[in-house]
Amino acid sequence: MSITHIEHIGIAVKNLHEAIKFYEEVFGLKCYAVEEVADQKVRTAFFMLGQTKIELLESTSPDGPIGRFIENKGEGIHHIAFAVTGLKEKLEEVKSKGVRLVDEHPRKGAEGLNIAFLHPKSTFGVLTEFCEKPE
Template sequence: MIWMFKRIDHVGIAVKNLEEAIKIWEGLGFKVEEIEEVPDQKVKVAVIKVGENRIELLEATTEDSPIAKFIEKRGEGIHHLAIRVENIESKLEELKQKGYKLIDEKPRVGAGGAKIAFIHPKSVTGVLLELCERKE
């Protein structure tokens, strides 16, 4: 079964220092709409809206968070691409049946209360792909 993506939801960018990153992005003319901490993911998120899409600046809140590990290994930069979907649970089941390696077999809560789940980069040409279901 072929399933359609709704659109790109956001690009997640790992940063060492959120305040400094905000200054840089605001200097480019972008505006941070909100800042939120997501304790479950050990991350602080600054949301920049760009039309219907978002850029999420991601700062680790603990040394053992996925963002801290990413920065330690690769430095600051693009961490993931998030695609907006409907019925994330069925999408995950479909991908699992097709043999994709899932980081999350069940959705969890992400920034803004979205249901999210990640697909392993080894299954997606080296890209960490996030499925994201939001209430419109």
């Protein structure tokens, strides 16, 4: 499988503004983008740390995936995302190896990336995302 690096770590937060302020003032990181992904009912903020990003995720609706996550588990690490090449083929490959998919087909995510999630029941409890820059 062609995983090139950890693309980002997604962290669910209740208040994006407060979390951005914390990451900037306490950790000295700089938020370089804030974006809403309407179909996922989420607002995101990104920080670059070496080759890896930190993605803060705030729900825009209590019934969205982040809203439900926070309701059930509280704030914290939501997912880990790996940068891949050949996303569609990678989904077929892991599915053929018995991995349960959340997304059978790639979809658009934040920063214009094509994304797909693997079900945490197949990945030792870790919601895993594959990300690919569109060609």
